[in-house]
Amino acid sequence: MRLPRYSRAAAHLLVLMILLLCASVTGAQEDTHNLLPVTEAYKLTADSSTPGVVKLHWAIAQDYYLYRGRMNFKGGDDVTLGAAQLPDGEKHDDPYLGPVEIYHHHVDATIPYTLAPSAIRLTLSVRYQGCHEIEPKICYPPHTEQLDLPIPASAASPGNKLSDLLDSRPSALTGDSNAPLPAEQAFQFSAIAQDSRHLLLRWTMPKGYYLYRDQTKLSLKDAPQLTLTPTWPAGTPHQDAHFGNTTVYFDDVTLPVTVNGEVASFKTLALIASFQGCQDGGLCYPPMTREVNIDLASGSSATVETVQDPAPQRPLASAKADSLNVSFWSALLLAFGGGLILNLMPCVLPVLSIKALGLLESAENPARRRMHALMYTAGVLVSFVALGLVIIALKTAWGAHLQSPLVVAVLSLMMLAVALSMSGVVQFGASWGNTGSTLANRSGPAGDFFTGVLAVVVASPCTAPFMGTALAYAFVAPVPSAMLVFLALGLGLALPFLAVGFIPALSRLLPRPGRWMETLKEVLAFPMYLTATWLAWVLANQRGADAVGLLLVTAVLLAMTLWWFERSRERGAFSRVLVVLLALMTLVPLYYLKTLPPAARVSGGNATxxxxxxxxxxxxxxxxxxxxxxxxxxxxxxxxxxxxxxxxxxxxxxxxxxxxxxxxxxxxxxxxxxxxxxxxxxxxxxxxxxxxxxxxxxxxxxxxxxxxxxxxxxxxxxxx
Missing domain, CATH: 3.40.30.10 (Glutaredoxin)
Known part of the structure; x- marks a missing residue:
């Protein structure tokens, strides 16, 4: 028997989509092979001919850029580095790091240094990170180069004196931009020893930044017998939204600290300073921790090291196979298996019951059975492709749409509408086949298609055992490869219905249609009611009792709209206008729902x-x-x-x-x-x-x- 025209067209569409994406995978994977090695994309040279200063130069290849905030410099055992002087970079809104500065083409850095008397070479490590900004858009992992440079004959190592510390404010921190600076630039910290019992600490901030006095904590590492007594200068009174009446310091603050206890046995002290500050009228930084090694004998300034964990790094497309330990074909297989298991998940089963009834009704009509399977599969695949494109474009995560209370409420109402239809409260006619209401219509191709769409939407809260690795691969893979992973998920989800629709032996296992199917349909409405209830519970946790109240009002208005829609079939134009007005009324509570603040989260569980x-x-x-x-x-x-x-x-x-x-x-x-x-x-x-x-x-x-x-x-x- 020949397939009907709609079935053949749908089948051709599915095959064409898969072939086009398959053909693009090889080319996309080959693109990554054309990327330059990191040392060729960012060619680093160094010049130590000027005493006390090392100059670094990066030649940046075309279509590549370097992050300013991801540069880090550390001296060797006999080298103490000062603050690096870098030019202002281009403003860039990074999807993972937020507002940052980047460099194109080239960049120069100047770093002052002092040497210990025993130093014979200038050694330092330079860490940097950059990205390729056109397809394939990838970021390299942070790269570190070890430099071993000659010392100029006239170089000296007297150590930085107190006057050097007091004049150490970097000229690069002008504070002219409203964009918040990286924490290391916004709060420069240094320390010296005036003598073995007196330290001098200094924070330097650009204009418009301030430091909290009472959020600053000082301690010594590996010296429990010693204590510190700071002598804070007068600051600026500040009424803070979180800390109340407090004292802050703008621009800079110099803090004398007395060391209490027996210090004769200590040549150096490891000072740990924890502090917090804000941009005036802007963001407040999380608490920062710096560790400083202070030489008590020479009074030299210390090497400052940030102790806190670095910011989470951007997922690296170039490292997908190494970091995830999964190949492209393994990801496809895992995605297909995950899609199959999705059919057994509780969030998907209520929607699948709709298709099960459709297949039972068409068991004796092969053409209708194939049409059901093809249109449902088309809805699933198109939805997975659309969802994949949105996730990749917005860099969001699987299931993140359910973080929106409005989406949760709309899904709950959709489940309620489908359940009311299955309970016999309303019957949607073919004239409504192109609207979302046809999710409950089991006879039309549009109904089959949109049931597949609904299955994908409600499947996102469920993560099958094999889906995690496959989706993780998709998020860092080239776009065509990622799309094939999402298509494999869809094929797995749709496979049971495709098999029943196209394999006669399986279709003969279906029971014969009869009056019992009406009862089964009404029974299967109750899982849909339970799904709507579960979504209402999720909404309660997101926006509280007020949100549930608005959802219940909307549900009553929706039920009234469907009831009157059924009653208006044989009535005049006024009755149909009233249906439209009632439908518009259901949108009013949803508008107010969107304006509700997040609910207060009560920490459940236990004291652990x-x-x-x-x-x-x-x-x-x-x-x-x-x-x-x-x-x-x-x-x-x-x-x-x-x-x-x-x-x-x-x-x-x-x-x-x-x-x-x-x-x-x-x-x-x-x-x-x-x-x-x-x-x-x-x-x-x-x-x-x-x-x-x-x-x-x-x-x-x-x-x-x-x-x-x-x-x-x-x-x-x-x-x-």
Missing amino acids: TVAFSPEKLDELRKAGTPVFVDMTADWCVTCKANEHAVLSGDGFQALLKRTGTVYMKGDWTDENPTITAFLQAYHSPGVPLYVVFPKNGPGRQLPTVLTHSLVEEALVEAAK
Whole structure:
């Protein structure tokens, strides 16, 4: 039997989409081979002919750029570097690092230095990072070059004196731009020893930046018998929104510090300074920590080192295979398997019940059965391609659309409308086939197509076991390869219906249609009601009880609209106008829903759960405490399943206590840039993400589906 015209056209469209994308993969993968090695893209030369100053020059290739804020300079054992002098860069809005400055073509840096008397060579390490800004758009990993340069004959190493410290404000920090500077530039910190018992600390800020006095903490590393007594100068009174009445310092502040205790046995002191400041009228920086080594004998200034973790790095497309340990074909296979398993997930099953009924009704009509399968598959594939393009273009994550309360509310109402249709409250006619209402119409091609669209939309909260790696690959792969991964996901999701639609042996296993199908349809409406209820619960966690109240009002108005729509079939034009007015009324509560502030999040669980923050994680890691980081969201079904099966109960609490592990939880139900950056740093396509940090060493990422034995093994290993 020949396929109907619509079936043949749909089949040809699907084949054409797949062939076009397949043909572009090889060329896209070959593009990355044309990238220059990092040392050719950024050719670094150094000049040490001027005593006390080393000059660096980068020749930057065409279509490449360097980040100013990602440059770092560190002297060797006998070399103390001063603040690097760099020109202002071009303003650039980076999707991961925010407002930054970059350099094209070339850039020069001038770095003052002093040498120890024993120095015979000028050694330093130079770290930098840059990107290729046209297709394929990738960023190189941070690259470090070790320089070993001759010392000019007239170079001296007297050490920086007190006058040098007081005049050390860098000319590059003019503060003319309203864009916030990197923390290292906004708050320059240095220290010297006047004598063995008196230190002099100095913070230098550009115009428009200030430092909090009461948020500054000083301590000595590896010297518990010594204490510090700072003598703060008079500052500027400041009424702060977070700290109340406080004192701040603009431009610069010099702080005398007295060292108490027996210092005779110390030649150097390691000073740790933690402080916080803001841009006036702009952003406030997170607490910063700097470590300074002070030579008590010579009074020389110290090498300043930022102790806190660096900012999460941009995912590197060039390192996709190495960092993710997965090939293109493995990613396709994993994506296909993940799509298959999505059919069993609770968030997708209610929508699939609609198609199941359609296949049952068309069991004795092969042409209709194939049409059902093709149009549903077309809806799934088109939706996955569209979703993939949005995710790649906006650099967002899988499931992130459910962070929008408005999207959650609309999905809940769609589920309610479909359920009301399955319960017999309303029957959508063919004249409405091109609207979203046809999601419940099982007979038309448009209804089949939009049911596939709905299946993809509601599938995003569910993460199948194999989907995480495949999606992570897609986020850092070239666009054509990424699109094929999303298509493989769609084919996996649609495969059961394609198989039943085109394999007669499978279709003969379907039961014969009968009156029992009407009862089954009404029964299957209840999972749709439950899905709408679950989405209402997610909305309550996002925007509180007021949001649920508005959603319920909208649901009543929607039910009234559908009821009157059914009643108006045999009535006049006025009744149809009333349907439109009622439909418009349902939009009013949604408008007010969008204006509600986020709900206050109550930390649940138990006393051993710690809310995620980079600062707290950094503090725990420095203390040598194992940490289990759990990134979750209320709309993530896999997250909730893991919590119920593994991450709750006395067994998990006993494991935490036995291993001395801190359970740190990040809630991504609402948009959270800090958690988003953490996900991106681990190439995670979304939640759940589980990372175990041991006492020492890098974190270990766990699979998205947990078992108690897997978690126990990871925590016991981390505690060693």
